[in-house]
Amino acid sequence: MKTKTILAATLAMFGLAAMDANAQIRIGASLAETGPAGALGDPEAKTLRLMVEQINQDGGILGEQIQLVLYDDGGDPNNARTFATRLVEHDGVVAIIGGTTTGTSMAILAVAEEEEIPFISVAGGIEIIDPVRPFTFKTPHTDHMACQKIFEDMQERGISRVGMISGTDGFGASMRNQCLGVAGDFGIEIVADERYAPGDADMVPQLTNIRNTAGLEAVLNPGFGSGPAIVTRNYRQLGIELPFYQSHGVAGQSYIDLSGAENAEGVRVPGTALLVADRLADDDPQRDVVIAYRDAYVGRFNEPVSTFGGYAHDAMAILVDAIIRNGDPNPDPRDLRDAIEATSGLVGTTGTYTFSDSDHLGLDLSAFRLLEIRDGIWVEVEQP
Amino acid sequence: MSDLLQFLFSGLTVGAVYALLALGFTIIFNASDVVNFAQGEFVMLGGMGTVFGIAAGLPVPLAALAAIMGTAFLGVALNKLAIEPARGAPVVSVIIITIGAAIFIQGAASVLFDKQIHRYPGFSGERALHFGGATLLPQSLWVMSGAAMIFVALWVFFTRSLTGKAMLATSNNRLAAALVGINTRYIMTLSFGLSAAIGAFAGVLVTPITMTAYNVGIGLALSGFAAAMLGGLGNPVGALVGGLLLGILEALTAGYISSQYKDAVAFILIILLLFFMPQGLFGSKHAERV
Numbered sequence: 001m002k003t004k005t006i007l008a009a010t011l012a013m014f015g016l017a018a019m020d021a022n023a024q025i026r027i028g029a030s031l032a033e034t035g036p037a038g039a040l041g042d043p044e045a046k047t048l049r050l051m052v053e054q055i056n057q058d059g060g061i062l063g064e065q066i067q068l069v070l071y072d073d074g075g076d077p078n079n080a081r082t083f084a085t086r087l088v089e090h091d092g093v094v095a096i097i098g099g100t101t102t103g104t105s106m107a108i109l110a111v112a113e114e115e116e117i118p119f120i121s122v123a124g125g126i127e128i129i130d131p132v133r134p135f136t137f138k139t140p141h142t143d144h145m146a147c148q149k150i151f152e153d154m155q156e157r158g159i160s161r162v163g164m165i166s167g168t169d170g171f172g173a174s175m176r177n178q179c180l181g182v183a184g185d186f187g188i189e190i191v192a193d194e195r196y197a198p199g200d201a202d203m204v205p206q207l208t209n210i211r212n213t214a215g216l217e218a219v220l221n222p223g224f225g226s227g228p229a230i231v232t233r234n235y236r237q238l239g240i241e242l243p244f245y246q247s248h249g250v251a252g253q254s255y256i257d258l259s260g261a262e263n264a265e266g267v268r269v270p271g272t273a274l275l276v277a278d279r280l281a282d283d284d285p286q287r288d289v290v291i292a293y294r295d296a297y298v299g300r301f302n303e304p305v306s307t308f309g310g311y312a313h314d315a316m317a318i319l320v321d322a323i324i325r326n327g328d329p330n331p332d333p334r335d336l337r338d339a340i341e342a343t344s345g346l347v348g349t350t351g352t353y354t355f356s357d358s359d360h361l362g363l364d365l366s367a368f369r370l371l372e373i374r375d376g377i378w379v380e381v382e383q384p
Numbered sequence: 385m386s387d388l389l390q391f392l393f394s395g396l397t398v399g400a401v402y403a404l405l406a407l408g409f410t411i412i413f414n415a416s417d418v419v420n421f422a423q424g425e426f427v428m429l430g431g432m433g434t435v436f437g438i439a440a441g442l443p444v445p446l447a448a449l450a451a452i453m454g455t456a457f458l459g460v461a462l463n464k465l466a467i468e469p470a471r472g473a474p475v476v477s478v479i480i481i482t483i484g485a486a487i488f489i490q491g492a493a494s495v496l497f498d499k500q501i502h503r504y505p506g507f508s509g510e511r512a513l514h515f516g517g518a519t520l521l522p523q524s525l526w527v528m529s530g531a532a533m534i535f536v537a538l539w540v541f542f543t544r545s546l547t548g549k550a551m552l553a554t555s556n557n558r559l560a561a562a563l564v565g566i567n568t569r570y571i572m573t574l575s576f577g578l579s580a581a582i583g584a585f586a587g588v589l590v591t592p593i594t595m596t597a598y599n600v601g602i603g604l605a606l607s608g609f610a611a612a613m614l615g616g617l618g619n620p621v622g623a624l625v626g627g628l629l630l631g632i633l634e635a636l637t638a639g640y641i642s643s644q645y646k647d648a649v650a651f652i653l654i655i656l657l658l659f660f661m662p663q664g665l666f667g668s669k670h671a672e673r674v
């Protein structure tokens with residue numbers, strides 16, 4: 001009996017020691033693998049696990065293996081805060097990636113700033129990095145930029161009177177506000193402003209009213225999930241022929257499948273290089289990164305890549321790059337923060353990141369590509 | 385004028401979806417006075433089951449049938465494993481058990497299926513039909529006729545069949561029903577199996593319109609419950625009328641008043657109606673049951 005206990009204890013100690021030797025660099029993550037934002041958090045978590053596995057197989061970084069400590073916060077800010085605290089105090093991570101939603105990101109950043117641990121968010125909200133906080137960075141573009149990209153294209157096409165139909169969920173509501181705010185800068189007038197709830201099955205009445213608006217020239221639908229696909233189907237059902245714009249919330253093959261290729265024909269979306277991986281020009285700087293990630297992800301999980309997985313990919317790439325440049329396998333979080341802020345010209349799936357002390361997003365409008373759906377696939381629109 | 389017709393078509397489409405959901409609540413409520421909040425999960429399972437059946441290479445009717453049978457079996461299992469052991473517990477406790485079951489089924493579905501949104505094409509194509517300047521998708525007609533079919537079947541079941549009457553008797557007084565020789569345990573099992581099958585059938589029909597994902601169940605259950613309350617819980621006529629009325633109210637509000645407040649306007653009207661008619665439009669007075 002006693003021998004057994006001693007044996008078990010010895011084994012446990014060896015186990016711990018072995019783990020320590022194999023896992024010198026600990027990276028923390030708190031993502032919404034389940035819950036309402038599960039469709040976003042799931043590819044994010046898969047991406048992080050895949051990348052850590054790949055890096056470790058290739059010998060790790062700075063000669064050390066990475067250990068990923070990942071928690072599922074279910075999209076609940078309270079959980080996210082608890083897990084962030086545990087990551088810092090118990091798991092001893094050098095940095096945190098996470099916060100699938102803007103809400104959970106705000107919860108994690110409060111902990112990260114207090115404990116002075118670098119945090120790279122994968123959520124969209126502009127409030128995460130505006131105002132700039134020393135330890136918080138983020139990889140996705142903001143909805144503010146999506147509105148600018150869309151209105152820029154409308155302006156080029158000579159469109160000035162736009163009808164908007166937005167979801168009342170967090171994504172749709174936030175983007176609607178941003179678009180209303182910047183429309184004037186591009187000489188665009190929002191002549192109709194309709195709403196729908198996330199679970200709605202039919203948006204025909206709203207679209208009927210938009211169609212009846214005098215002088216309407218185009219329609220924009222900021223939304224996420226099943227809503228935009230239903231709006232697209234209803235748009236064709238009513239036979240509206242005007243240019244139709246969707247937000248970056250739909251950027252994935254599933255939007256085309258759910259809407260039906262013939263219904264989605266001609267729809268324009270501000271998207272990322274990931275969606276047009278196969279059709280990028282040979283000299284496109286993002287081509288190699290995007291195709292490598294897409295092939296690895298599809299090969300491993302046998303499901304299409306999504307923009308959200310791409311955000312997590314970029315967060316990990318930025319972090320790994322910073323750890324390597326910092327050069328210390330046991331980095332001090334404050335030094336690591338400085339290294340992340342010094343990131344320059346790092347090519348990710350979303351865009352090319354260059355951080356500075358006044359910009360913790362590091363992307364500009366050029367990171368968005370204006371895509372159009374033609375014959376059921378995403379095609380980049382030629383821009384002058 | 386064509387706008388009004390368009391709003392009505394839209395309202396009927398959504399209303400028929402609500403009516404199908406509301407009809408699903410009828411049987412279990414009639415058998416046990418329990419509002420089964422896992423009803424929305426049955427609808428989700430019908431849709432998701434069909435999606436994955438089609439993906440596995442089954443023809444649509446077979447995939448739908450498999451999804452309905454599987455869900456009916458799950459309904460029976462839910463009764464045997466969760467509801468029956470709580471026999472004798474107050475109705476409210478059983479309702480809370482159904483909420484727990486809903487959360488469990490949703491979690492299991494996210495693991496068993498996936499977390500993506502799915503849909504399959506409408507049964508009679510996707511080309512909109514034109515009537516008097518307004519358009520309607522053929523799948524809406526499928527949903528409407530499905531709702532009508534379930535309604536007639538339920539009506540006949542509760543008023544003409546011995547089993548249906550036994551179910552109503554069980555609901556009115558379980559002890560008395562058992563005393564006259566009704567196997568109340570069998571009735572409960574049957575009610576869960578049938579409710580699950582109706583829910584799954586609804587899921588099969590509405591998925592081309594609403595789309596489906598592992599987490600749509602709770603939202604569907606709430607819409608269907610609101611429609612059932614409006615019409616009067618337990619009455620198939622109430623479920624049908626309540627569903628259609630709620631859909632049309634929402635569509636007309638979105639069309640003529642404000643799309644931002646369409647849900648609020650519809651629910652304020654429901655609250656007002658229930659204030660004056662607490663049993664809903666067609667609900668039986670509780671006094672009659674004593």
